[in-house]
Amino acid sequence: xxxxxxxxxxxxxxxxxxxxxxxxxxxxxxxxxxxxxxxxxxxxxxxxxxxxxxxxxxxxxxxxxxxxxxxxxxxxxxxxxxxxxxxxxxxxxxxxxxxxxxxxxxxxxxxxxxxxxxxxxxxxxxxx
Numbered sequence: 001x002x003x004x005x006x007x008x009x010x011x012x013x014x015x016x017x018x019x020x021x022x023x024x025x026x027x028x029x030x031x032x033x034x035x036x037x038x039x040x041x042x043x044x045x046x047x048x049x050x051x052x053x054x055x056x057x058x059x060x061x062x063x064x065x066x067x068x069x070x071x072x073x074x075x076x077x078x079x080x081x082x083x084x085x086x087x088x089x090x091x092x093x094x095x096x097x098x099x100x101x102x103x104x105x106x107x108x109x110x111x112x113x114x115x116x117x118x119x120x121x122x123x124x125x126x127x128x
Contacts, residue, residue, distance in 0.1 A: 038079045040108035041101050045073040045089060047115055056091040056115065076108070089113050 045056040052073030059066045060077060067075035077087075080103045089097040094115035101111050 037082055037105065039082055039103040039105055040076065040078040040080060041085065041087065041103065042108050042110045043067075043069070043075045043077075043087065043089075044110065044112045045069045045075065045091075045115060046112060047094070048117060053091055053094070053115055056089050056094075056113075058087055058089045058113075061086050061088060078108075087111075087113075089115060091115060093118055095119075 043058055045053040045058070047053050052069075052071065054069055054071050054073065056069040056073070056075070057066065058069065058075045060080070065077055067077065069075050082103050082105050085101050085103050087099050087101060089099070095118050097113055097115055099111060099113055101109055103109060
C-alpha cells in the first residue's frame with residue numbers, strides 16, 4: 001500500500017506549487033542573490049582652516065550627478081558603480097578640486113575634500 005501513497009510535493013501539482021513558492025520567495029528577497037555592483041560617496045567639504053564649506057558644487061564627470069554641499073559641508077552620491085570615481089568640487093574663491101575615490105560595493109565611502117584658496121584670494125570670510 002505504500003506504493004500507492006503519493007507525497008504532495010512529489011506529485012505534479014505539488015512540484016508546481018513548490019516552484020511557485022520558491023519563485024515568490026526569490027522575488028521577495030533578491031538582495032543576497034544579486035551581485036553587488038554599486039556603492040556611494042559621502043563628501044565633507046572643508047576650507048584650509050578646517051571649517052565646513054556650504055554651497056560647494058560637487059559633480060561626478062561623465063554623469064549628470066551634481067550636488068551642493070549643505071551647512072555641514074556634506075554632499076552624498078548613491079548608486080555609483082564600483083571602482084575608481086572622479087569627483088570635482090568648485091566654489092567661488094577656491095581652486096577647483098579633483099579627487100579620486102574608490103567606491104566599494106554596498107558601502108558609502110566618506111571622503112574629506114579640502115578646498116584651497118584661489119591664488120587671487122588671500123583671506124575669505126564665510127558667513128553662515
